[in-house]
Every structure is written in C-alpha cells, then in structure tokens.
Amino acid sequence: MSAPTQAMTSTADAVLNRAEPDGAAGAAVPAALDGPKAVTTRRKKKAKRSDAVKRAERTGWAFMAPFVILFAIVFIIPIIWAIKSSFYQQVAVGGGAYGGGQLVNQFVGLQNFQYVITSGDFWAGIGRVLIYTVIQVPIMIIAALALAMLLDSFLVKHVTVFRLSYFLPYAIPGVVASIIWVFLYNGQISPIVKGLAALGINVDFFANNVVLASMANITTWTFTGYNMLIFLASLQAIPHDLYEAARIDGANGFQIAMKIKLPNVRGAALLAMLLSIVGTIQLFNEPQVMQTADPGISSSYTPMMMALNTSRGFLTPKGDGPASAIAIVMAFIAGILAMIYALVERKVNES
Amino acid sequence: MRTTKKMIAGVAAVAALAMGLAGCGSGSDSSSSSSSDEVVKITYMHRLPDSDGMTTVDEIVSQWNKAHPNIQVTATKFSGNASDMIKKLETDVNAGNAPDLAQVGYAELPEVYTKGMLEDVTEYAEQYKDDFASGPYSLMQVDGKTYGLPQDTGPLVYFYDKAAFDELGLTVPTTQEELISEAETAAKSGKYIMSFQADEAGNMLSGLAGASGSWYTIKDDAWVVNTETDGSKAVASVYQTLLDNKAVTTYPRWDPTFDAALQDGTLIGTIGAAWEAPLLMDSIGDSGKGNWAVAQLGDWFDNGGKTGPDGGSGVAVLKGCEHPKEAMEFLDWFNTQVDGLISQGLVVAANTSDAKTPDSWKEYFSGQDIMQEFIKANDNMGDFTYIPGFSAVATAMTNAASKAADGSGTVEQIFTDAQTTSIATLKDYGLSVSE
Numbered sequence: 001m002s003a004p005t006q007a008m009t010s011t012a013d014a015v016l017n018r019a020e021p022d023g024a025a026g027a028a029v030p031a032a033l034d035g036p037k038a039v040t041t042r043r044k045k046k047a048k049r050s051d052a053v054k055r056a057e058r059t060g061w062a063f064m065a066p067f068v069i070l071f072a073i074v075f076i077i078p079i080i081w082a083i084k085s086s087f088y089q090q091v092a093v094g095g096g097a098y099g100g101g102q103l104v105n106q107f108v109g110l111q112n113f114q115y116v117i118t119s120g121d122f123w124a125g126i127g128r129v130l131i132y133t134v135i136q137v138p139i140m141i142i143a144a145l146a147l148a149m150l151l152d153s154f155l156v157k158h159v160t161v162f163r164l165s166y167f168l169p170y171a172i173p174g175v176v177a178s179i180i181w182v183f184l185y186n187g188q189i190s191p192i193v194k195g196l197a198a199l200g201i202n203v204d205f206f207a208n209n210v211v212l213a214s215m216a217n218i219t220t221w222t223f224t225g226y227n228m229l230i231f232l233a234s235l236q237a238i239p240h241d242l243y244e245a246a247r248i249d250g251a252n253g254f255q256i257a258m259k260i261k262l263p264n265v266r267g268a269a270l271l272a273m274l275l276s277i278v279g280t281i282q283l284f285n286e287p288q289v290m291q292t293a294d295p296g297i298s299s300s301y302t303p304m305m306m307a308l309n310t311s312r313g314f315l316t317p318k319g320d321g322p323a324s325a326i327a328i329v330m331a332f333i334a335g336i337l338a339m340i341y342a343l344v345e346r347k348v349n350e351s
Numbered sequence: 352m353r354t355t356k357k358m359i360a361g362v363a364a365v366a367a368l369a370m371g372l373a374g375c376g377s378g379s380d381s382s383s384s385s386s387s388d389e390v391v392k393i394t395y396m397h398r399l400p401d402s403d404g405m406t407t408v409d410e411i412v413s414q415w416n417k418a419h420p421n422i423q424v425t426a427t428k429f430s431g432n433a434s435d436m437i438k439k440l441e442t443d444v445n446a447g448n449a450p451d452l453a454q455v456g457y458a459e460l461p462e463v464y465t466k467g468m469l470e471d472v473t474e475y476a477e478q479y480k481d482d483f484a485s486g487p488y489s490l491m492q493v494d495g496k497t498y499g500l501p502q503d504t505g506p507l508v509y510f511y512d513k514a515a516f517d518e519l520g521l522t523v524p525t526t527q528e529e530l531i532s533e534a535e536t537a538a539k540s541g542k543y544i545m546s547f548q549a550d551e552a553g554n555m556l557s558g559l560a561g562a563s564g565s566w567y568t569i570k571d572d573a574w575v576v577n578t579e580t581d582g583s584k585a586v587a588s589v590y591q592t593l594l595d596n597k598a599v600t601t602y603p604r605w606d607p608t609f610d611a612a613l614q615d616g617t618l619i620g621t622i623g624a625a626w627e628a629p630l631l632m633d634s635i636g637d638s639g640k641g642n643w644a645v646a647q648l649g650d651w652f653d654n655g656g657k658t659g660p661d662g663g664s665g666v667a668v669l670k671g672c673e674h675p676k677e678a679m680e681f682l683d684w685f686n687t688q689v690d691g692l693i694s695q696g697l698v699v700a701a702n703t704s705d706a707k708t709p710d711s712w713k714e715y716f717s718g719q720d721i722m723q724e725f726i727k728a729n730d731n732m733g734d735f736t737y738i739p740g741f742s743a744v745a746t747a748m749t750n751a752a753s754k755a756a757d758g759s760g761t762v763e764q765i766f767t768d769a770q771t772t773s774i775a776t777l778k779d780y781g782l783s784v785s786e
Binding site: 294316317 | 434435437438461462464465466467469493494549550552569572573574603605606607608611612615739740742743745746749750752753754756757759772775776779780781782783
C-alpha cells in the first residue's frame with residue numbers, strides 16, 4: 001500500500017477514535033472484543049478498525065458502481081477514444097488505383113485540428129449556430145419565464161393542467177417533433193401554409209433566409225415547457241412571508257412579480273440559459289431531419305452535422321479522425337462560451 | 352518500455368483475433384465446415400423494400416433453409432438510410448461482428464473495398480459467372496478480383512402519365528429540342544414533364560452524364576478524373592434551360608412535396624431508375640392507375656439516346672466471413688430467385704430465367720410489359736466506373752444542385768464541384784491521381 005493511502009486510513013482511524021468513546025458504535029465494538037480470550041492491544045484494535053473502514057469504502061464503491069461503470073463506458077472511454085483518434089487519419093497504403101483494399105491508421109499530429117480550424121465550412125456552421133443561439137435562447141427563456149410567472153400568479157386556475165400541457169412537447173422526442181414540423185412546413189400539404197395563403201400571406205418555411213427561424217421554432221416549441229418548469233420550481237421555492245411583507249408595505253401584484261419574484265429566479269435563469277446555450281450550440285436534430293425536405297441544408301450546416309457526415313465519409317477529408325477533431329474543437333468552443341456567460345452573469349450580479 | 356509496448360500490441364492482436372473469430376458465422380464453433388452433418392450459419396443484411404404485396408426476403412430465405420438444413424441463413428433488413436449502411440458495416444467489420452453477406456451498391460463497392468471490408472471470393476465466384484449478365488458481374492469486381500455477386504441494375508428510364516400527355520397533345524420527346532419545347536408547352540398549362548431532384552443529383556446526374564462516357568478511368572495505377580465531359584455539359588445545359596424557363600419541378604425526390612405533385616397531377620413525367628417503378632406506384636396512388644407508362648430516354652443529352660446507371664447493387668461477402676464457400680452457394684441461389692426479386696421491384700442481374708412483369712405492375716402501367724422496357728434500357732446502358740469515396744462526390748453534387756434548384760447557382764457548377772471533390776477525396780484516401 002502506498003504512503004498517501006496509509007495516511008488517509010490513519011486519519012480515518014483518528015476520526016473513528018474520537019467518535020467512539022460514548023457512541024453506540026463505540027459500545028458495540030468493545031463488547032465484541034471484551035470476550036474472555038480477547039487480549040485487546042491497541043495494534044489489533046487499529047487493524048480491526050481499518051478493516052471496517054475498508055468495508056465501508058467497498059460498500060461506497062459498490063453503491064457507486066452502477067454509475068461509475070456506465071459513466072466510464074458511455075462517457076470517459078469514448079472521450080479518450082475520440083481524443084486519440086483525432087490525431088490519426090485512415091489512408092490506403094497498398095498502392096494502385098484502389099489502394100490494396102486496406103486502410104491503415106496513420107498518425108498525422110495536429111493536421112486534423114489544422115483542417116478544422118482553417119475550414120470555412122466549419123466556421124460557417126459555428127456562425128449559424130451562434131446566430132441561432134442569440135435569437136432563439138432569449139425568446140425561449142423569456143417565454144418560459146412569462147409562462148411560469150403566469151402559472152405562479154393567482155390569475156390561473158387548474159395550474160396542473162396548464163403545467164402538464166406546456167411540458168408535453170418536451171415528452172415528444174426531438175426527431176419526432178422535427179418530422180411533425182417538416183410536414184407542417186411543407187408548402188403543399190401544410191394546413192399552416194395553406195391557411196396563411198388563404199389570408200394572402202405566402203410563406204416558404206424552407207427559404208434560405210427563413211429556414212433557420214423555422215428550426216428555432218421547433219426548438220422553442222419543444223423546450224419552452226421544460227424551461228418553464230425550472231422557473232416554476234424556483235418561483236414556488238420563494239418563501240411566502242416575502243409576499244406578505246411586500247403586501248403590508250403596500251406593493252401590488254405586479255410590483256411583487258417585478259421586485260420579488262424576478263430577482264429570486266436569477267439562479268434558475270442562469271441554469272436555464274446555460275443549458276440552452278450548450279444545447280443550441282449542438283444543434284443537430286432539426287437540420288438533420290429538415291434536410292430530407294430541403295437539400296439546401298448542406299451536410300456541414302451545423303458543426304455537429306459536419307462531424308457526423310465527415311465520419312460517414314460524405315465530406316472530405318473523411319473518417320473518424322477529422323470527425324473527432326471537429327467534435328473536440330466544438331466542445332472547447334461550447335465550454336468557452338459557457339464560461340464567458342457564467343463570468344458575465346457573475347459580474348452583473350455583483351454590480 | 353519496448354517489451355511493454357510489444358505486450359500491449361500482442362494482447363490487442365489476440366483480442367482482435369478473438370473478436371474476429373467470434374464474429375461472422377457465430378454459432379458454428381468448429382471450423383471444419385467440410386463435415387456434412389455440421390450446420391453452417393450465414394447472416395445476410397439487405398435493404399430491399401419488403402413492402403406489402405412483395406415476396407419478402409425472409410420468405411425467399413426460408414425456402415432455402417428448408418431445402419438446406421446444413422446451411423442456415425438469417426436475413427436482417429437494414430432499416431436506416433441506405434447511405435448509413437456502409438458506416439454501420441464498417442464499424443461491424445472493425446469490431447469483428449459483421450454479417451457474412453451484405454447488400455452493397457455498385458457505386459459503393461470501390462469505397463467499401465478500399466476501406467478493407469471485403470473478402471476475396473474469386474475462387475468460388477467463377478462457377479456462378481454464367482448465371483449473371485457480364486456487365487453487373489464485373490461491377491462486383493475490383494482489380495480483377497471478385498467480392499460478391501450482382502443482384503439488380505438501375506438503368507434510367509422515363510416514367511410518364513400517358514393520359515395527361517394525350518390531353519396536352521404531347522408525345523414522349525425524342526430529341527433535345529423536343530424535350531425543351533414540350534416541357535415549356537406543358538408548363539404553360541401548369542404541368543411538368545421533367546423533375547430536377549437536388550437530393551438525387553449525385554446518383555441521377557452522374558448516371559445521365561455517364562451515359563456518354565465515364566468520368567473516371569485508370570491509367571498506370573492512377574485515377575484520371577474528368578467530370579466535365581461533353582455528356583456532363585449536355586446534361587447541364589438541358590437542365591439549366593428547363594430551370595431558367597421554369598419548365599421543371601424542383602421538389603426533392605424523397606420529400607412529401609414530390610409525392611404530392613405526382614398525386615395532384617402537376618408532375619406528369621420524370622426520369623427515374625427502373626427500381627423506382629413500385630415506389631412511384633406507391634407515391635402516385637390509385638388515382639393514376641392505368642394512366643402511367645414507361646419509355647426509353649430520348650436523345651436528350653447528346654449521346655444518341657444511351658442511358659446511364661442510377662443505383663443497382665450486388666451482395667458482397669464481408670471480411671471475416673468464416674464460410675465463404677457456403678455463403679456464395681446461398682448467394683448464387685438467392686440472386687437467381689428471379690420472380691421473388693422482381694416482386695421487390697428489382698431489374699435482376701441474373702439471366703437464368705426470363706424476367707416477367709408482375710400482373711399488378713401491368714395493371715398499373717396500362718397493360719404495358721414494363722420489364723421489357725427496363726431490360727431494353729439495361730442493354731442500352733453506358734459503362735460507368737465509380738471511385739472509392741464517391742459518396743463524398745455525391746454529397747458535393749447535392750449541395751451544388753440545391754443551389755441550382757433555387758437559382759443561386761448553376762447546374763454546370765454541380766459538375767465543377769464533382770471534379771474538385773473527386774480529386775480531393777481520392778487524395779484523402781491516399782490514392783494516386785494523375786492530373
């Protein structure tokens with residue numbers, strides 16, 4: 001056993017020793033040891049105790065195991081694998097026009113990253129998701145907050161029904177939601193398009209400058225209810241004596257909403273914004289599904305689509321190496337954005 | 352340090368080997384397949400439609416299983432996008448649990464070969480050679496070695512609504528000028544006799560352009576790429592004229608708008624691969640029953656009326672297959688089940704028996720023996736060699752085509768992009784390109 005572990009066990013022993021004298025556990029252990037034959041030296045006692053500690057540690061790990069094992073298999077190992085493969089590219093080395101029928105992994109250093117960082121398509125994709133985030137996230141958060149405030153006010157009856165129905169779209173898988181909306185956007189069969197046309201408004205939801213907004217609409221439809229729940233939970237956690245105090249001070253309902261409720265959900269807002277930003281940066285379902293209806297949505301429309309299509313060999317350079325590099329660069333960008341947002345939020349809170 | 356590395360490599364190799372052994376044909380542990388009472392298990396992954404009214408793959412396979420107790424075949428349908436199947440198989444082959452047999456498109460075969468996913472079965476294939484037309488048989492070969500057997504071909508033909516044509520006083524155009532003027536005539540009455548399908552650009556436009564000559568040739572073990580042939584230029588100019596004059600639909604082939612246009616009678620003619628016949632019947636529905644017909648492409652693209660390939664596939668033996676001999680025995684039998692395969696909408700590559708048009712098709716296509724039209728088109732098809740990585744070329748063509756469809760790009764650009772992407776892709780695979 002290495003030195004640090006020993007040190008840790010003895011610290012644990014010290015803690016146990018201190019806790020023992022008059023505790024129930026302390027009574028039980030001496031009872032077991034004070035048998036007629038037992039010669040309880042300090043050394044033996046210590047060994048016994050560290051066994052108990054070990055057992056406790058084992059139990060702890062056993063409880064952790066289902067999570068740790070799954071986490072390692074679906075998270076840690078794939079990430080390590082992706083990082084490794086981002087330094088390789090598969091090439092044929094057999095010569096001839098067809099390369100001998102075998103691809104080998106060739107170490108290419110940072111070449112894949114160089115490709116990603118200098119790729120115009122990649123940055124165009126980043127640009128799209130950033131525009132998307134800047135427009136979609138605030139709209140969705142404000143809508144969610146407004147709905148939550150409405151449900152939390154005493155204006156609405158049957159809150160449960162409303163809460164459930166706003167949340168319902170979130171229960172529909174993203175891909176299914178996108179398929180439904182593709183039909184609702186379809187110029188020839190959509191009741192929405194036909195209805196608007198009857199009113200004299202002709203819209204093409206797949207037009208180049210509209211299609212991003214069409215996607216944003218799907219996301220908003222799906223996730224507003226979810227974010228509303230986050231806000232609602234935090235609104236309902238506000239102690240009611242604050243409202244009472246405000247009423248005694250002569251505040252009306254609107255003033256309570258603005259001066260008490262709103263400042264108190266700031267933490268929830270940070271969480272919702274953060275989750276939404278990270279989610280929209282990874283925009284994938286909506287454009288991927290809408291591509292069948294609109295080939296104008298290119299294979300590198302968003303960075304996540306670009307990663308998938310690179311790995312499928314639809315884009316050049318192809319394969320898992322460049323695809324992993326795209327994913328890793330994306331993760332960095334999303335991480336940096338989330339950090340900037342958290343810092344800005346803290347600054348705003350301090351001032 | 353060095354010994355550790357070696358050990359790790361050794362362990363990895365053993366693990367890989369074990370996975371490889373456990374993979375294909377799992378179930379029969381002993382490798383001595385020669386003993387007669389041992390059951391060999393073969394797995395087969397396909398992407399045939401298996402729709403209502405067809406003889407399903409499982410039904411065909413169960414006939415085989417009954418007659419061959421020692422070679423038991425399990426067929427699985429891959430239900431995702433056809434284009435996703437390669438990635439799935441690639442992963443499976445690397446993990447050592449790939450099926451023994453898998454459907455592979457002719458356009459995909461070179462790519463799949465270069466990716467190291469195929470098993471050389473030349474020695475077993477020779478004896479089955481005469482069961483298939485020579486063109487498709489050679490499409491299952493790379494560098495003179497055979498990797499499977501052909502199943503169907505996809506000659507491009509012209510599907511049209513004869514009743515609607517009669518109403519407008521049109522006949523199937525035979526020349527380029529006729530095509531353009533008739534398209535304009537039809538467009539004036541809100542009908543379209545041609546469709547520009549951006550999502551199928553990579554398959555269809557390459558086929559139409561390839562009718563007059565292949566884009567890819569091999570010279571001294573290096574690829575010579577020319578996607579801007581006279582054939583390509585003719586295709587570009589015809590479609591550009593039609594697009595400019597708004598005499599062609601731009602609905603994507605696999606979007607509901609395409610089906611809707613067929614159903615409401617705005618789209619009354621389209622170029623399509625032979626295997627699209629049952630799909631179009633589905634799309635058009637009963638309203639068009641008895642009105643539609645099939646014709647050969649006219650001399651529309653400066654190539655004397657030749658046609659080109661769009662799709663068509665064979666079944667390849669994948670790397671790691673333990674029983675290639677038995678797999679090929681089954682495969683030859685399966686790919687010559689002409690009636691069953693025709694019911695799946697295939698123009699079969701087998702020449703063991705006459706291909707007959709199913710009655711339901713005859714009924715739909717105004718009594719026409721459309722299989723004869725498909726066979727005629729098949730015999731009139733130009734050769735086209737595909738490169739490893741053609742899927743990237745097809746993607747680039749689709750992107751450019753969607754720009755051409757909405758007017759922000761040109762049709763010519765599709766072929767220019769095909770050229771640059773072809774060269775970039777070949778180089779990315781580590782293959783030599785002669786420029």
